[in-house]
Amino acid sequence: MVIQHPQSILYLDGVSVSFDGFKAINNLSLILEPGEMRAIIGPNGAGKTTMMDIITGKTRPDTGEVFFDGEHDLTRLDETDIANLGIGRKFQKPTVFETHTVEDNIALSLKGRRGIFAALFDQRSRSETERIEEILATVRLEQRRNDKAAALSHGQKQWLEIGMLLAQNPKLLLIDEPVAGMTDAETAQTGDLLRQIARSHSVVVVEHDMHFVRELGVKVTCLHEGSVLSEGRFDHVSADPRVVEVYLGR
Numbered sequence: 001m002v003i004q005h006p007q008s009i010l011y012l013d014g015v016s017v018s019f020d021g022f023k024a025i026n027n028l029s030l031i032l033e034p035g036e037m038r039a040i041i042g043p044n045g046a047g048k049t050t051m052m053d054i055i056t057g058k059t060r061p062d063t064g065e066v067f068f069d070g071e072h073d074l075t076r077l078d079e080t081d082i083a084n085l086g087i088g089r090k091f092q093k094p095t096v097f098e099t100h101t102v103e104d105n106i107a108l109s110l111k112g113r114r115g116i117f118a119a120l121f122d123q124r125s126r127s128e129t130e131r132i133e134e135i136l137a138t139v140r141l142e143q144r145r146n147d148k149a150a151a152l153s154h155g156q157k158q159w160l161e162i163g164m165l166l167a168q169n170p171k172l173l174l175i176d177e178p179v180a181g182m183t184d185a186e187t188a189q190t191g192d193l194l195r196q197i198a199r200s201h202s203v204v205v206v207e208h209d210m211h212f213v214r215e216l217g218v219k220v221t222c223l224h225e226g227s228v229l230s231e232g233r234f235d236h237v238s239a240d241p242r243v244v245e246v247y248l249g250r
């Protein structure tokens with residue numbers, strides 16, 4: 001296969017999609033470098049969710065190019081193919097298995113393709129056990145491993161779900177509003193967690209919490225009406241008069 005966009009893990013160019021004549025995404029271009037973490041901000045209806053839907057194959061663009069890891073044309077693949085390529089998505093609302101323990105939730109994600117029964121009752125290999133340990137440590141839930149997921153705080157459920165995403169070993173993580181509803185302490189810890197994850201993964205994080213986005217310290221893209229309104233360092237984007245007008249100043 002020809003490598004079309006070798007410098008990027010994610011490459012969107014000239015992407016548009018309309019719903020009933022309304023352009024939710026309008027000539028959107030965005031490039032993520034391998035290993036980069038990018039924060040996406042923008043007002044309600046700016047197209048952030050629709051952009052994620054296009055990347056994951058849930059929505060097909062009307063026009064434009066979408067490439068993953070330089071060579072995979074995502075507009076030609078379905079959601080399962082795209083997930084299997086290594087793009088993991090976390091929605092805003094945590095969807096953990098409440099009646100299973102924290103550890104089993106991770107095990108279920110690790111062995112997703114082998115079926116639930118095997119994940120819970122088969123003997124774990126040493127490498128699976130090590131991987132589960134590593135993920136529990138990363139998402140700071142070692143102490144809660146034997147507790148039912150239902151007993152976790154909202155913030156801890158979000159971390160567990162991030163752990164479940166890591167278990168699938170994605171190259172690129174798409175994370176939607178991770179700190180909505182979190183306490184300040186949980187928000188700060190989530191920033192640490194994402195920075196740690198970004199050392200070995202590419203990450204796109206959509207978030208409205210500007211304090212959190214600033215603390216992440218990564219390049220920011222502000223979407224508005226389906227296009228990039230402003231892009232760059234947090235200080236540059238947050239001081240951009242157009243961003244202040246449509247988003248921050250409201």
Ligand SMILES: Nc1ncnc2c1ncn2[C@@H]1O[C@H](COP(=O)(O)OP(=O)(O)OP(=O)(O)O)[C@@H](O)[C@H]1O
Pocket residue numbers: 019020023024042043044045046047048049050051
């Ligand atoms: N399936 C759909 N059918 C019709 N309109 C849609 C569909 N999906 C999104 N839209 C519209 O497209 C626009 C962009 O929506 P989108 O959810 O992507 O914005 P967003 O930036 O994620 O907003 P928020 O911050 O509120 O989550 C909105 O006007 C929305 O109503």
